[in-house]
Amino acid sequence: MSGGGEHGIRLEAVRLGIDTRHEPVLFLRRDSEVARSEGFQAMSQVRVDTDTASIIATLMIVESELLRAGRAGLSEAAWRRLGLEDGETLVLHHPRPVDSLAHVRAKVYGAELDAGQFERIINDVVAGRYMDVQLAAFVAACSGERLTREEIVHLTRAMVGAGERLTWAGSPIMDKHSVGGLPGNRTTPIVVAIAAEAGLTMPKTSSRAITSPAGTADTMETLTRVDLGLDEMRRVVEREGGCLAWGGSASLSPADDILIRVERALDLDSEGQLVASVLSKKVAAGSTHVVIDMPVGPTAKVRSLAAAERLSGHFHAVAGTLGLALHIDVGDGSQPIGRGIGPALEARDVLSVLRCEPDAPADLRQRALQLAAGILRLSGLARAEDAVARATEMLDSGGAWSRFQRICEAQGGLREPPRAAYHYDVFSEREGTVDGIDNRKAARLAKLAGAPADKAAGLGLCVRLGDRVRRGDVLMTVHAESPGELEYALEYFRAHPDVITLSAD
Amino acid sequence: MSGGGEHGIRLEAVRLGIDTRHEPVLFLRRDSEVARSEGFQAMSQVRVDTDTASIIATLMIVESELLRAGRAGLSEAAWRRLGLEDGETLVLHHPRPVDSLAHVRAKVYGAELDAGQFERIINDVVAGRYMDVQLAAFVAACSGERLTREEIVHLTRAMVGAGERLTWAGSPIMDKHSVGGLPGNRTTPIVVAIAAEAGLTMPKTSSRAITSPAGTADTMETLTRVDLGLDEMRRVVEREGGCLAWGGSASLSPADDILIRVERALDLDSEGQLVASVLSKKVAAGSTHVVIDMPVGPTAKVRSLAAAERLSGHFHAVAGTLGLALHIDVGDGSQPIGRGIGPALEARDVLSVLRCEPDAPADLRQRALQLAAGILRLSGLARAEDAVARATEMLDSGGAWSRFQRICEAQGGLREPPRAAYHYDVFSEREGTVDGIDNRKAARLAKLAGAPADKAAGLGLCVRLGDRVRRGDVLMTVHAESPGELEYALEYFRAHPDVITLSAD
Numbered sequence A, B: 001m002s003g004g005g006e007h008g009i010r011l012e013a014v015r016l017g018i019d020t021r022h023e024p025v026l027f028l029r030r031d032s033e034v035a036r037s038e039g040f041q042a043m044s045q046v047r048v049d050t051d052t053a054s055i056i057a058t059l060m061i062v063e064s065e066l067l068r069a070g071r072a073g074l075s076e077a078a079w080r081r082l083g084l085e086d087g088e089t090l091v092l093h094h095p096r097p098v099d100s101l102a103h104v105r106a107k108v109y110g111a112e113l114d115a116g117q118f119e120r121i122i123n124d125v126v127a128g129r130y131m132d133v134q135l136a137a138f139v140a141a142c143s144g145e146r147l148t149r150e151e152i153v154h155l156t157r158a159m160v161g162a163g164e165r166l167t168w169a170g171s172p173i174m175d176k177h178s179v180g181g182l183p184g185n186r187t188t189p190i191v192v193a194i195a196a197e198a199g200l201t202m203p204k205t206s207s208r209a210i211t212s213p214a215g216t217a218d219t220m221e222t223l224t225r226v227d228l229g230l231d232e233m234r235r236v237v238e239r240e241g242g243c244l245a246w247g248g249s250a251s252l253s254p255a256d257d258i259l260i261r262v263e264r265a266l267d268l269d270s271e272g273q274l275v276a277s278v279l280s281k282k283v284a285a286g287s288t289h290v291v292i293d294m295p296v297g298p299t300a301k302v303r304s305l306a307a308a309e310r311l312s313g314h315f316h317a318v319a320g321t322l323g324l325a326l327h328i329d330v331g332d333g334s335q336p337i338g339r340g341i342g343p344a345l346e347a348r349d350v351l352s353v354l355r356c357e358p359d360a361p362a363d364l365r366q367r368a369l370q371l372a373a374g375i376l377r378l379s380g381l382a383r384a385e386d387a388v389a390r391a392t393e394m395l396d397s398g399g400a401w402s403r404f405q406r407i408c409e410a411q412g413g414l415r416e417p418p419r420a421a422y423h424y425d426v427f428s429e430r431e432g433t434v435d436g437i438d439n440r441k442a443a444r445l446a447k448l449a450g451a452p453a454d455k456a457a458g459l460g461l462c463v464r465l466g467d468r469v470r471r472g473d474v475l476m477t478v479h480a481e482s483p484g485e486l487e488y489a490l491e492y493f494r495a496h497p498d499v500i501t502l503s504a505d
Helices: A033-037 A074-082 A101-108 A116-124 A134-142 A151-160 A190-199 A218-221 A230-242 A255-264 A273-286 A305-322 A343-354 A362-379 A384-394 A397-409 A437-449 A483-495 B035-038 B076-082 B101-108 B115-125 B133-143 B149-161 B190-195 B217-222 B230-240 B254-266 B271-284 B306-323 B342-352 B363-380 B385-396 B398-412 B439-448 B483-495
Strands: A009-013 A024-031 A044-048 A055-060 A072-073 A089-093 A175-177 A203-207 A240-247 A288-298 A326-331 A422-427 A432-437 A456-460 A476-479 A501-502 B010-015 B025-029 B045-049 B054-062 B071-074 B091-094 B173-177 B200-206 B242-246 B289-296 B325-332 B422-427 B432-437 B458-461 B473-479 B500-501
Touching: A009 A074, A009 B200, A024 A033, A024 A074, A044 A501, A044 B398, A072 A074, A074 A483, A074 B398, A089 B115, A101 A134, A116 A134, A116 A255, A134 A255, A134 B133, A134 B254, A151 A255, A151 A273, A151 A305, A175 A203, A175 A273, A175 A305, A190 A203, A190 A218, A190 A240, A190 A343, A190 A362, A190 A384, A190 A397, A203 A218, A203 A230, A218 A240, A218 A343, A230 A240, A230 A397, A240 A397, A255 B133, A273 A288, A273 A305, A288 A362, A343 A397, A362 A384, A384 A397, A397 B101, A397 B271, A397 B483, A422 A483, A422 A501, A437 A483, A476 A483, A483 B483, A501 B500, B010 B076, B010 B230, B010 B483, B025 B035, B025 B076, B054 B076, B054 B149, B071 B076, B076 B173, B101 B115, B101 B133, B115 B133, B115 B149, B115 B190, B115 B254, B133 B254, B149 B254, B149 B306, B173 B190, B173 B200, B173 B271, B190 B200, B190 B217, B190 B242, B190 B342, B190 B385, B190 B398, B200 B217, B200 B230, B217 B242, B230 B242, B230 B398, B242 B398, B271 B289, B271 B306, B306 B325, B325 B363, B342 B363, B342 B398, B342 B458, B363 B385, B385 B398, B422 B483, B439 B458, B439 B483, B473 B483, B473 B500
Parallel strands: A009 A072, A024 A055, A175 A288, A203 A240, A288 A326, B010 B071, B025 B054, B173 B289, B200 B242, B289 B325
Antiparallel strands: A009 A089, A024 A072, A044 A055, A044 A089, A422 A476, A432 A501, A456 A476, B010 B091, B025 B071, B045 B054, B045 B091, B422 B473, B432 B500, B458 B473
């Protein structure tokens, strides 16, 4: 065939510098021979091969002079996944049919899938063979109460099997996870410090924020280095018993990262997938004992105690099958925790609790102690009746603070979190009692002010539910790194002033 | 706020000449103020406003010099839908939350939706407020047997209501539709000619091929003009009783066009959505009487008589509620119909039947007469026992042929379909009886040869099931407009020689 070997036609790869997040996109000229002869249509799936790698990309057809003849442009995600260098040669094909889509269709039609079927689906998902619409159909078909417990177990196992898996010397390996974090609920650094100080092993990997104003990795990054390689993590954990690293460099349950992105776009609360998502990450990270933080409140992810109970039942059943020891702590999710919302502001709260400062946020301290007690109890180090006391002792003695400093030193040195240059105080316009703090709107306001990309940006809350305020009291402070972003957040606030509400009295 | 009025920041629109089919895509520089201050992330949804129009687009972030500062690039679909000119000003915002997604989630969780909920979903779909993943979740949630008959009725009504609706003087207004066409099943031009000649009104709008080697509009385009405006259609229909136009210029049930694209990507057979899709188009086109052609065969869309019966039940129930008179003709779908597969090749078959040529394909003639008889009967013009005879008389008298010529003249003149320059004959390698012709593989081969974009390209079948062939007989001919494309199709054929199979004897 003219110009092509086998089926494919060879084209020179060009990096276009277009960020499409996780979506590999291929750009071809309308008049390119391969587009015509293969009958590729815009937005169809195309297999892109190099000598060493192969991906499925979505095709966009260029009708202008953005691309020279004989070249194929690639988005950043496609470029990364193929590990390309400029000028390398690509060969394009129609993708092979994805056989596991038959199982997705069966699930859509209401069938119960077995372990092998979940495995084939998840392997194809991780190999990038699914289009977003196909991922969405799978997510929708597994949502609501559509997965049996057996299916949740199969799905979890398939997700673990499709990625890397860490192993650690000894046991127990402790871990924690928060389901649908409240803004400011930054207990993890405190819990790890207490657990490590108690002599436990807690190699904690955390994510960056995806839709929230801060993730644990964003917060820790204002205090120390978090992008540790696996060897560095091992070194830190061997020396200090714990670490606080960003989990993104290891490929743990990569299917979860792919599915979670689609679930977020759909805003679907799938209990089965939530359980598989959390537990697959934990098993892949090599954890043996896990404490789950489950805040319940009207603007939190889990909205009622009944929902918390059902979800807990799934967690326990699946964890049991996978051999994970599990403790679930159902807590109050009616308002943000701590004062700061945003990476550096939350880091200050964490430092303040660890340093046992007199004005440290009591709710953050209390929640962290509660979860740390869960860790001590689950590990067997403490009994139920004195676990909180043990955790408190570890914190109040300064042991947790010194352990935290040593962990940060081992990760590359402890630093002070940055401060924002621009502030705006929101004053109370009348006297009253605080009767509502909206988790979602508070998070939104912090993000509009620049969090998490601007590390110092965010919100500082000065009141909590039930507080009595007078006219002119400061309710909260907006922090931003530029006057434009401050104004932008305030514009939102003026349109949505009900972030904090007072009772009518 | 610096640089922006209200929320938005103003940017100059640039047409990038990137074809993304239906998907509006917005390209912004990473360092643009709006991307930073609005916190837009790649692949998030952005509302793009001009003074007169507003769309939701998917954002891609440009990190290279493809875009100059202060500019926003747009894909062709976005450009078209905003009706832009170069240099016009755009204002960008976060999109408003799409409230109807709550109904989609309810459907995913298994709820039954009411008329108002379907209406809100479909209106948002048509307004472009749904991302593809959200469309996919809706499609998946409605697939299998998940829609009740009441829901199918609600969905159909919502789809009709969300687009334009044609009205015609008098009644009945006849229409036909084929469910999952076999390759070559090009009966529509013949049926319209017979119906119009019988004095009926049949203002037929047809689609172009989406995944098949030819749609009726593609075939008719090789014979006459098909992109008629509504006024032109009316003029042709008033004069000749019928027309054969492309339906794309009128906005009839636009939700259907959007949903069908996602259904195809998922390869989900949703009976409820098929019924809503077909009947919403018919009601919107102003039709009162509809004949449905439902071929049944192992490689056709409807694969068994049981499936045909269930589907027919839905069709009759929903059509009844909508006040449509309906006749369903379940026919043989075991092999392609006629000889040609591809726009011009099928047009030749149509002309040959209309002209009553002695070697006209008997199966196409017979199928067209059967469906035309259904039209005559449903309209009340003929009784069941003599409807086929009436249709045959209309065809054999030359009346249908002369009516067809006049319709084409009214649409802009009848022309001869083009012929391909390159041919390849596939010979039988042995003696035997034809025992299989694969609809899907035959369609694939015709598409690889260039159909439907290359009008003269496609396949000419020389045998039918049960034919006795000798070694050296021609089984079929591949037609192409370039030697490269011919070779490309043949490469596929060499890898998949079982398009036509002979019994082992």
